[in-house]
Amino acid sequence: MPIDLTQFCIPSDYWDSVRLRSLGKPFRIGDKAYASEGRVIVEVEAGDTQANEWAPNSSAQKIMLGWTDGEWSRLPELPEPQTEECTTCCGSDGGCDDCHSTGLQPKTIVVQIGKRLIDAKLLRLIATLPGLLINEDGDPLSPMSFKFDGGRGLLMPMKPQVEPCQGPAPKPRRKRKTAKAT
Numbered sequence: 387m388p389i390d391l392t393q394f395c396i397p398s399d400y401w402d403s404v405r406l407r408s409l410g411k412p413f414r415i416g417d418k419a420y421a422s423e424g425r426v427i428v429e430v431e432a433g434d435t436q437a438n439e440w441a442p443n444s445s446a447q448k449i450m451l452g453w454t455d456g457e458w459s460r461l462p463e464l465p466e467p468q469t470e471e472c473t474t475c476c477g478s479d480g481g482c483d484d485c486h487s488t489g490l491q492p493k494t495i496v497v498q499i500g501k502r503l504i505d506a507k508l509l510r511l512i513a514t515l516p517g518l519l520i521n522e523d524g525d526p527l528s529p530m531s532f533k534f535d536g537g538r539g540l541l542m543p544m545k546p547q548v549e550p551c552q553g554p555a556p557k558p559r560r561k562r563k564t565a566k567a568t
């Protein structure tokens with residue numbers, strides 16, 4: 387069964403620029419088909435995919451030149467998705483477009499793989515690919531190579547100043563008199 391490439395595309399809600407719209411559907415260059423949501427790109431044989439009807443994003447082939455073969459390993463176990471208070475409305479009720487008035491937004495969870503820090507959400511996305519293997523080697527800011535049954539791809543890491551699994555900032559506490567040592 388061909389892989390559903392649309393899960394790697396940018397949903398139409400976000401097509402507010404030419405660049406984002408150009409990644410809105412799978413596209414075809416030569417005998418390859420590509421899909422990307424900006425931070426993950428996958429490349430498969432175009433064959434019987436749905437990647438015909440969209441204007442090709444010409445940078446795809448150039449980006450894929452960064453793909454490297456090497457030692458392949460399975461994904462580590464991934465943390466469960468979490469939510470946190472919406473940073474736009476601070477969880478107040480009603481009328482917030484960013485959280486659809488739920489007061490919650492998905493929390494960014496960072497996973498370290500090799501030297502890279504990676505958004506767990508992107509790892510959950512590629513984890514759906516059949517026979518997925520990743521290449522952990524490489525610099526912290528270089529895209530991570532992966533391959534799967536029928537194709538290959540790249541995933542952009544996060545900038546290293548983000549601490550892995552960083553919790554919310556501690557709330558200021560009222561000063562308390564320290565108990566005397568006994």
Ligand SMILES: [Zn+2]
Binds near residue numbers: 472484
């Ligand atoms: Zn909100």
